[in-house]
Amino acid sequence: MRVVVIGGTGHIGSFLLPRLVRAGHEVVSISRGQQAGYVDDDASAQVQHVTVDRVQEDQAGSFPTRVAKLQADAVIDLVCFTLESATGLVEGLRGHTGHLVHCGSIWRHGPSLRLPVTEKNGAPPVGEYGIAKAAIAAMLKQESSSGGLVTTSLHPGHIVGPGWHPIGPLGNVDPTVWQRLSAGQPVETPGIGAETMHHVHADDVAQAFEAAVGHRDAAAGEDFDVVAPSALNVRGYLQTAASWFGQRVELSSVTWEAFRAGTAQEHADCSWEHLMRSHCLSIDKARTVLGYTPRYEPDEAVLESVRWLIDHQQLEVANPLTV
Numbered sequence: 001m002r003v004v005v006i007g008g009t010g011h012i013g014s015f016l017l018p019r020l021v022r023a024g025h026e027v028v029s030i031s032r033g034q035q036a037g038y039v040d041d042d043a044s045a046q047v048q049h050v051t052v053d054r055v056q057e058d059q060a061g062s063f064p065t066r067v068a069k070l071q072a073d074a075v076i077d078l079v080c081f082t083l084e085s086a087t088g089l090v091e092g093l094r095g096h097t098g099h100l101v102h103c104g105s106i107w108r109h110g111p112s113l114r115l116p117v118t119e120k121n122g123a124p125p126v127g128e129y130g131i132a133k134a135a136i137a138a139m140l141k142q143e144s145s146s147g148g149l150v151t152t153s154l155h156p157g158h159i160v161g162p163g164w165h166p167i168g169p170l171g172n173v174d175p176t177v178w179q180r181l182s183a184g185q186p187v188e189t190p191g192i193g194a195e196t197m198h199h200v201h202a203d204d205v206a207q208a209f210e211a212a213v214g215h216r217d218a219a220a221g222e223d224f225d226v227v228a229p230s231a232l233n234v235r236g237y238l239q240t241a242a243s244w245f246g247q248r249v250e251l252s253s254v255t256w257e258a259f260r261a262g263t264a265q266e267h268a269d270c271s272w273e274h275l276m277r278s279h280c281l282s283i284d285k286a287r288t289v290l291g292y293t294p295r296y297e298p299d300e301a302v303l304e305s306v307r308w309l310i311d312h313q314q315l316e317v318a319n320p321l322t323v
Helices: 011-022 042-046 054-060 063-068 083-093 127-145 176-183 202-214 234-243 256-261 265-275 284-290 298-311
Strands: 002-006 026-031 048-051 074-077 099-103 151-156 158-160 187-190 199-201 223-226 251-254
Touching: 002 011, 011 026, 011 042, 011 202, 054 063, 054 083, 063 083, 074 083, 074 202, 083 099, 083 127, 099 127, 099 202, 127 151, 127 223, 151 202, 158 202, 158 298, 176 187, 176 234, 187 234, 187 256, 187 265, 199 202, 199 298, 202 223, 202 284, 223 284, 234 298, 251 256, 256 265
Parallel strands: 002 026, 002 074, 026 048, 074 099, 099 151, 151 223, 158 199, 187 251
Antiparallel strands: none
8 A cells, every 4th residue: 555644754753654664555755854753763764755845835735736646545644733734635635545544632622521531522622723633633524424535533642752852740841840850859730730641652653543544444534532541640640750760759739820930931831731631531442443552651651752861861860760
């Protein structure tokens, strides 16, 4: 099968491209540049690369035609963020491509009302990003149900893995928390520490995309949340992370006002966006329909990311990892 991956050099694509090659597919990667992926894999050498600036070509209206001309059996879109862009691609591929697989986000679900969140019981989305992702997923489902292009949408949690900073225990990427945890220092937490975040390793997300391509008929017109088997709350995340450095952590709950007063605005805003949603999602549908079997629990995925950052001098900590 000929598979085109849009955004193939990013976090998910770094794991997905070699997976598709090893599965026997002919793989074409579309990206803005020829940057190396986040992991080394010999199978990546068999990928054909096409350089395209999607933003510019979307504005010009030429991107869907360019993708359609690649004559793919399946197109995987990892970097679509607006309904307009998604609709244009659907219209361009309709009648030319057998399957479009879109990367959404668990933020298509709003703040949790019932746990675990499923594809059917999620609250209405909040915020520009989540609202856009929900609108795209709804459009794709309608496209398939009306007899148009066969589509599938996958919705990953907070993606982690080697090469980039994970969403940390306080719901942001401020490296200060790792310094405090590694030193055994107290950590001020907004709220009560029971707020949840649902991470997922990039390779597990790649596994789900590979499975969606391989199970086209079962995945047709469907949407799937793709996360680790369990979720971490703030309290558990902090305690687990401190133990990696042989430390215990003292949690001090503070109001959101106090937290914002002592935190850079960008990090405080990021914390609020993650923690107020308090997501914990079910993967039952992905397990049953796609055979999704994530390899990593959330703490294992985050630890791999933290270890990589320390080993590559991109994260300073007070004491070394003991695990």
